[in-house]
Amino acid sequence: MSTSFTWSLTFALVFVSGVWAATYTVSDTYTGQDFLNSFTVQNIPDPTNGRVNYVDAATAKNDNLTFASATNFIARADFTTILDPNGPGRNSVRLLSNKQYGLGSVLVANLNHMPEGCGTWPAFWTVGDQGNNWPTTGEIDIIEGVNNVGTNQGTLHTSPDCSMPASRTETGTALQSDCDTAVNGNAGCGVSFTDARSFGPTFNSNGGGWYAMELTDDFVKIWFWARGTSVPSDVSGGSSTIDTDNWGTPVAYFPNTSCSISSHFGPQNIIINLTFCGDWAGAVYSSSGCPSTCVDYVNNNPADFENAYFDFLSLKAYT
Numbered sequence: 001m002s003t004s005f006t007w008s009l010t011f012a013l014v015f016v017s018g019v020w021a022a023t024y025t026v027s028d029t030y031t032g033q034d035f036l037n038s039f040t041v042q043n044i045p046d047p048t049n050g051r052v053n054y055v056d057a058a059t060a061k062n063d064n065l066t067f068a069s070a071t072n073f074i075a076r077a078d079f080t081t082i083l084d085p086n087g088p089g090r091n092s093v094r095l096l097s098n099k100q101y102g103l104g105s106v107l108v109a110n111l112n113h114m115p116e117g118c119g120t121w122p123a124f125w126t127v128g129d130q131g132n133n134w135p136t137t138g139e140i141d142i143i144e145g146v147n148n149v150g151t152n153q154g155t156l157h158t159s160p161d162c163s164m165p166a167s168r169t170e171t172g173t174a175l176q177s178d179c180d181t182a183v184n185g186n187a188g189c190g191v192s193f194t195d196a197r198s199f200g201p202t203f204n205s206n207g208g209g210w211y212a213m214e215l216t217d218d219f220v221k222i223w224f225w226a227r228g229t230s231v232p233s234d235v236s237g238g239s240s241t242i243d244t245d246n247w248g249t250p251v252a253y254f255p256n257t258s259c260s261i262s263s264h265f266g267p268q269n270i271i272i273n274l275t276f277c278g279d280w281a282g283a284v285y286s287s288s289g290c291p292s293t294c295v296d297y298v299n300n301n302p303a304d305f306e307n308a309y310f311d312f313l314s315l316k317a318y319t
């Protein structure tokens with residue numbers, strides 16, 4: 001094919017689709033200590049009523065709840081202390097990225113492990129404006145689930161007038177269509193993943209994998225690739241440029257059909273947190289096949305939380 005013909009064809013395709021190809025360049029790579037240098041460890045109360053005590057950065061480091069090596073970053077809950085039932089919850093960490101990523105960005109996380117255990121409610125998610133004025137600038141839950149059960153759930157939480165069409169191109173299973181936090185107790189518009197390796201003990205025993213989220217004017221997409229499966233080479237290779245057009249059908253697709261993405265989502269901060277019980281894990285605890293009551297179990301069985309940790313190999317942000 002001649003150069004000019006290739007150029008014309010490229011131009012024609014770009015012109016017809018009305019958008020440029022979905023290529024992005026890396027803007028930040030977080031590995032090991034970068035998570036501690038570029039995130040804030042937040043010593044705040046849990047807004048979701050969890051049996052948790054989010055410690056400050058110094059305590060987290062001293063108690064080894066955060067740990068960085070040259071290649072890995074670990075964030076975990078305490079697994080040695082029996083709790084006073086009248087005292088604070090189990091020590092854990094909540095990290096908030098100092099930087100924000102807006103429309104036209106992609107996050108790719110490579111994890112070996114996520115927190116597991118009855119009572120656990122781990123999350124890797126983004127929120128506009130550090131969570132201030134929530135939900136005006138939106139929330140995107142990339143990894144979330146409770147009590148070791150089921151698969152991962154990807155969810156948007158927004159202000160009113162944002163809903164998702166029933167039929168859309170995604171491999172996951174759509175749950176509620178309305179993303180409005182005021183509807184149905186803030187369930188949000190979730191998509192349940194089909195791959196058992198996307199969450200909890202099965203994710204961990206398979207060696208983890210990659211999660212990616214693309215935020216544009218036109219949509220939010222979430223992908224997951226389990227370790228050892230067919231992974232796009234720019235993802236597995238940690239390339240400095242990526243092309244999301246080559247990544248195939250996402251697990252969760254949130255198009256702008258009945259939701260203006262730009263008016264419901266502002267620049268997003270990334271949050272990594274691990275809570276216990278509370279509004280979700282506590283509410284479904286007894287139907288999750290877990291022993292005792294959630295709070296009792298979390299108080300009295302520290303050793304069962306030895307595997308309640310995140311192990312990140314890297315987190316990359318592309319714009």
Ligand SMILES: *[C@@H]1O[C@H](CO)[C@@H](O)[C@H](O)[C@H]1NC(C)=O
Nearest residue numbers: 045046047048123125141273
């Ligand atoms: C932890 O993450 C969940 C997941 O989305 C969120 O609902 C909850 O508010 C978070 N807790 C804190 C303290 O941020």
Ligand SMILES: *[C@@H]1O[C@H](CO)[C@@H](O)[C@H](O)[C@H]1NC(C)=O
Nearest residue numbers: 063064065066067074076309
């Ligand atoms: C701190 O945690 C890391 C990662 O889990 C572990 O390798 C290391 O041995 C721990 N250090 C101490 C002093 O327990």
Ligand SMILES: *[C@@H]1O[C@H](CO)[C@@H](O)[C@H](O)[C@H]1NC(C)=O
Nearest residue numbers: 217218256257259260261262
């Ligand atoms: C929705 O996305 C399409 C392209 O996929 C774009 O043409 C359109 O302007 C977008 N609509 C809104 C309200 O942003």
